[in-house]
Amino acid sequence: MRKVAIAFVAAACWVMAAAALEGASLPAEGDRITVTLDVLLDRLAGADDQVRAQARQIIPRYGADAVPGLVKLLAREEAPVWRTAFICLRDIAHQPAPVTMDQRVAAPPRVAVQRALAGVFLENASEALVRRALDLMPQVWAEGDDPAPVVALLDRPELREAALRALNETATPMCLDAVARFAEDTSRDPVARREAAMALIGLSGWSEASARARRLLADPDPGVAAVGARLLAESGEPADWSALRSAAGSLPPDIPDSLRFEFWDACLRFVDRAARAGGQWELAMAWYRDILASAPDTVTASGAVMGLARFGDETAVPDLLAVLDRPDAEQLANPALSGLLALRGRAAGRAIVDRWEQLPEDFRAAIVEHWGTSGGDFEAEWANDRARNADRPVRRAAVRGMVKGSRTAAAECLAAYLDAFPDEPFDAWELPLRRYAAEMVWGDEAMKRAAALAALQLVRRSKDEETVFEAMRWLKAYPVPEALDVLKAEIRSGGLSGVPTDALAALAATMIRDGDRENGLALAREALAGASPENSGKILTALTAGGIAPELTELLGVIRSWQVLGPLPWQISAGFSGAFAEEPQIDFSAEVDGSGGKVTWKSVKETGPLGEVNLAGVLGMVEGAAAVAVCRIVVPDPAKAVLRCGSDDGIKVWVNGKAVFENDCDRGMAPDQDLIPVELNAGENRLTVVVTQRAGGWGFQARLTDEQGGPLQFSVVP
Amino acid sequence: MTDSGTAGHRISRRRFLATAGAGLFAILPNRGHAGQAARRIGPNDRVRVVVIGNGGMGTRHTEALCANPQCELVGLCDVAKGRSMPLLEKVKTWLGQPVPVYQDFREVLARPDVDAVFVVTPDHWHPLLTIMACQAGKDVYVEKPVCTTVEEGRAMVEAARRYGRVVQVGTQQRSIPVFQKAISLVRGGRIGQVTHATAWVGVNGWQVRQENYTDPPKGLDWNLWLGPAPWAPFSMERYMDWMGWHDYARGGQLTNWGIHLVDVLQWGIGQDRPLSVQALGGSYRGNAGQDNYETIEAVLEYAGVTATWEQRHSNTHGGKGYGIAFYGTDGALFVDRGSFVVETADGRREWVGEPEKSWAYPPHHDNFFECIRTRNRPAADIEQGFRSTSAVLLAGIALKTGGKLRWDGDREQFIGNAQADRLLRRAYRAPWHL
Incomplete structure (x- = not known):
């Protein structure tokens, strides 16, 4: 009897539990729907794009719980479904690890995604699903995660490209070692080996990189060896130079030029890396000179010229000029000039100036323009000198450079240049001069004055109404005596409102002192009229600074x-x-x-x-x-x-x-x-x-x- | 994500390998030439140019170049004869004579008489074409965005410097007077100290669509079109709407217009290395699975300035559907290609510039040609174009990773986020490599 009672109670409990579960499932249509993860996954997989878009925003909030469902959807054929599942998985992989109130940090959701994808690689999943999982891998795999399941895919030709991409973009040491081992395996198809080797290009800094590169450099397949050269170029270590240089110098004569270029380009990249790393400057310069003397093509030679200039000093100047005497001078003239422009330092500038007469005129013009723009003190001084004293093309280039470089003397130099060459069209100067004035107004008194002189040129010569308007604003902010004619015109037209009164007063004082009493007094009246108590003191100080107050007695x-x-x-x-x-x-x-x-x-x-x-x-x-x-x-x-x-x-x-x-x-x-x-x-x-x-x-x-x-x-x- | 070789599509990679010719799989077929640096251009010489990429933008450039006395068009190049041949007919009208037409750019780079190339291809080809052109001794005008990853962009700058080439980026707003004037006002303090800037545009309309796989059209070298991007079978949806696909354009409108507008923004505030970036967005009406989102709001933090990128439906400020706004302590300035507006305590002034005639802007070309002669850095030098492109690329990465990303602009990597760092580069499909 007791057993019957227990059974009856158990059965009743079961019925009640079933009823409860029944109640927890989706209610009938028209009733309020409880949005669970399953519902959201269904919506993601449904036919309604907008509903799917809404589900896409919410599903990632479920974190690791959503991963299994999303991986199933990742395998679907319909592009909108699997793409959305992909993005959700990526979002989850980027979520931080949840932190509980007792400060325990759980595993980040990324781990759940990584495990699920590893499962995809190990199971006999469809090619499409594997590809999508491979695309996710770089966002999911951490350093300690074993890439072996993906490495195994390198043996499947239809998946090799995708697998290499995944391993390359994941780029953990384990991934890169695996790819390098594949490339080194001479039992494999040479094309596959080359592809694998190429997947390592640009990746360095992993502990095996240099050793792997050396082995690839020694590979019997010249394509793989070329990739090895390129990888070794990333090291920049002196110990690697001789192997690389030797490989470039001992190529068989029948090797295609394009491949020969790869070896020499690797040498160039190597020296660039070494020069940039520092600590072996003299070696790097010597290597550049070696490349310049030995390179089989003018592009590599150009690179050596540029290297001497980018990382070198004044001792490179003779090398740069010497290329102009080579048989291939026509192809090396551009890098020679670019190199001269790239050199930095007073000594380099001096070395160039010492050889000034040897330079072609177009080189001189380019150099002074560059020095005017961004040269150091010595170079800027030379540009300033050329801006006043050289023949027209060089003078013009120097002035242009100085304007671009926001040099204080530029406005004066330009004014003198335009006066000397009245046929010079002003159009090309207008916008650079505006930029110049805009930069100079922030500076010290000398720079503000330069801005005002630039503004004066714009007021006098520009035909653009907006430019003249803005230039007058600048001129009013800092009126200069050179602008008397312009300001007189403004006085007559009543257009001096808004000009700082102390600036006007200073100008008035200058005008009176220089003999233009009538206009100076007119300006002084403008300055004093309506001056606030705070300003009137400043105005008086400005007006009397030159000691001309007796002439202003009546006015004051x-x-x-x-x-x-x-x-x-x-x-x-x-x-x-x-x-x-x-x-x-x-x-x-x-x-x-x-x-x-x-x-x-x-x-x-x-x-x-x-x-x-x-x-x-x-x-x-x-x-x-x-x-x-x-x-x-x-x-x-x-x-x-x-x-x-x-x-x-x-x-x-x-x-x-x-x-x-x-x-x-x-x-x-x-x-x-x-x-x-x-x-x-x-x-x-x-x-x-x-x-x-x-x-x-x-x-x-x-x-x-x-x-x-x-x-x-x-x-x-x- | 890619969509390479979905099961069932027998237009396979192997078939393309077989038909593409053994030349593609020569030992390292990246370079089709022996390096020969370009000649020195004299003051009376015309720069000899070839336009690579003969679609809509390439056509505009070609038309402008044909009318420019500083240069001589000496060739056209496109992987699709269906693009280059119609353009050739127009060139015959413009120049009165034909020019050689190429399908493989490596033949162009191998010509010792070509001085410079215009790279007007889909985005994913910009970096490698630029680098290879530099390695071929050519100067380069490359359209924006310059790259699809930060690593590519840095490699482009390195190539320009290593081989001593002039590389101009197609951010022609640097040469447009209305922008030069507006920026001179911002930099000159007209609106005081700038503390905020914003760039805005409408929604990204390029979408990933359901693909119908077919054979490529006759005359299109699909494998070469794909180039370094992952293998995918041909579909007209992918080929014509490549801007919606992340493999070819990393952001849709974010990188299409974003670089133009963020370039001006960075120009105005005088900074090009954000300290941090955050972004939100999505495609809310459908197409949830595409990476190039429809709606984006990104915030970039610079020293002393916050900047935002807005990309959304019905997006206007002051009646302007796109533009850049600078907000300073003394006022605000709004600028687009047609005008700029200054609002200060003195009132509101609007200045209208010349209407834009073409996206291929002749003064920007002229600046390029002049710098070819002087070897000075052009108005939109590759370093600057890279910085502007990388700012929007960072926003795209922030969209994927969520949260606030802190950026080290000198080392060009994120601070404390190795996972995000992986998105700074992409693998290239063999045989192509940077």
């Missing part, structure tokens, strides 16, 4: 005539309260108690460029004192103006007895430190200034402008 509104009284007693703690709370009494005939005795009014007419009054010079060096300065301003009409002052130290200002400003401070003097709006009556106005002295320098300056900072019509009563 500098006040140069004062009556000054002091030093008067003053204490720092008092500030402008106390004695200077009200405007001091002005009586030019009075004698007043000053600091250290009686003081009287003094007339001051000698001021600095911006009207600076040196109170310490006029009144004496004191500390803890103050001075009063008065002037009388006459304006024809009532005016709102701005009094722009600088002072050391504090300053208080009255206009017609009314206090309009005070700044009790401790500072050095600079122009336009305080901008004070004032209202002037028509006729005479009294301007009174008190300047305090704490210690050190003592002085003030003042100028009067309209509200925009431009000139104000006024005079000062002497």
